[in-house]
Amino acid sequence: MNMMTDTAAAAAATAAAEASPTVESSLTLRDEMLAAGLLIDTGENGLYGRSQIFEDVLEGLNTAITHLGRDQEPEVLRFPPAMRRTDFEDSEYLKSFPHLAGTIHSFCGNDMGHRRLLTALDDAMAERDDDRSDAWMEQQKPTRIVLTPAACYPIxxxxxRRGALPAGGRTVDVLSYCFRHEPSLDPGRMQMFRxxxxxxxGSPEQVMAFRQMWIERGSLLVKLLQLPVxxxxxxxxxxxxxxxxxADSQRAQALKFELLIPVADPRGKTAxxxxNYHMDHFGALWKIPCEDGAVAHTGCVGFGMERITLALFRHHGLDVNAWPDDVRALLWGDTGTRIAQAMQTMQAPAAAGDGA
Structure with a gap:
């Protein structure tokens, strides 16, 4: 772990220690993270800045996830947190989750429209934040892009556009900020998150095998982080x-599983x-064929980067220097070696069973 992180961690630990015990004991995880400067309050629920310490933890986690999937030789793709509106429309997201979607608007008017906008804006700014009118937004028009709701959607x-998949299908590694409109005081339910x-x-068999493999690998990672699984x-x-x-049909077909960890509420659990197994939903929507001409099936494993990071602070404390040595070594030490050794240990019983 780099020294800059250690210095910042010490400062955060000092800030947390200065809080009175009575107040500290009544704080929620969100309060504690804000008081320690790990999250930065923007004044909007579910929208936070992140400190250097928080980012170092998340980046260490990101590195571990890379090593966990390296043997799959995925194609690495990175997109901005927005996608073409027509692709978003084709995805049918609005059929299922209209309450979570976020669109991007911009001013597209003339001088007269600009004057109306400024007049409405002056009126709004004369009011308190909670009472401000949004009349100025009447001058805004939808643009051709929307906020990305899930990292996999742009791919x-x-x-x-590439045509038929190769015989072995494709595996893609993607990371993106995503948006979902669900403001909350629960820090595990952010509006903007990675x-x-x-x-x-690929084929149904390829996708189902992939999902089972990642259920095992995801559980392994969380165990290495010494978090409950x-x-x-x-x-x-x-x-x-x-x-x-x-939703009932999705559960009946066992299309989605979640790995749950207590985060903001120790009595509850957060995904x-x-x-996920999408069956041929996306393959049919975008006409993605397999090599043999059959409609491609798709599936994914999604890591909630902020949520896992929050879980680490919840279970190991706000001072990263006091975290268990094995967790620190996994995040900021020889991550690749530790992941490889853990995967070999996990695979050994399966190999022994095959031999029997």
Whole structure:
């Protein structure tokens, strides 16, 4: 771990120690993270700045995830946190999650429209923050881009433009900031957050094997981080009464599993990793064929980067210098060697069973 991080960690630990014990004991994880300067309050629920310490932890986690999937030889793709509006429309996201989507608007008017905007803005600024009018936004128009709701969404149209998949399918490594409109005081439910994904495109057998492999590897990573591990069947938060039917179907077909860790509420559990089988949904939407002409199936493992980072602070404390030595070594030491050794140990029982 670099010395800059150690210095910042010491400063954060000192700040936390200066809080009175009575106040400290009543603080939520969000309060504690803000008081220690690990998260930065922007005045908007679910929208935070991140300190150097927080970013160093997250980057160490990111490195570990890279080593965990290196043997898959994935194609690495990185996109900005926005995607083309037509691709977003084609994804059918609005059918299932209209309440989470975020669009991007901009001023596209003339001089008269600009004057109306400024007049409305002056009126709004004369009010308190919570009472401000949004009349100036009437001069804003939708642009051709929207905020990315999940890291994997931009890759499907890219894969479609390439034509048929190779015989072995494709595996893609993608990382992006994502947006979901669900403001909350729970720091594990941010409006802007990073999602790291490995995405598999291929036959149903290839995708199902991929998902099972990552359930095992994701559990291994969390155990190496010395965090509690629980895998459970899950469903996405589909919108409305019709969404309940879709959610029930998703659970009945066991299409989604989540790795749960207590984060903000020690009595509850937060989904920090998800393991998803989309069947041929995206392959059919974007007409992605396999080598034999069949519609491609897809699946992904998603790592909630902020959520896992928050879980580390929840379970190991705000002073990273006091974290268990093995956790620190995994994040900031010889990460590749530790991941490789753990994977060999995990695979040894399976190999012995095959031999028997």
């Amino acid at each position: 499907y149209p890219v894969m479609a 999602m790291r994904e490995y995405v598999r495109l 629980e895998i459970d069947l899950a469903n996405d938060p589909f919108f409305g009464r019709g969404g309940k039917i879709v 920090c990793l998800s393991f």
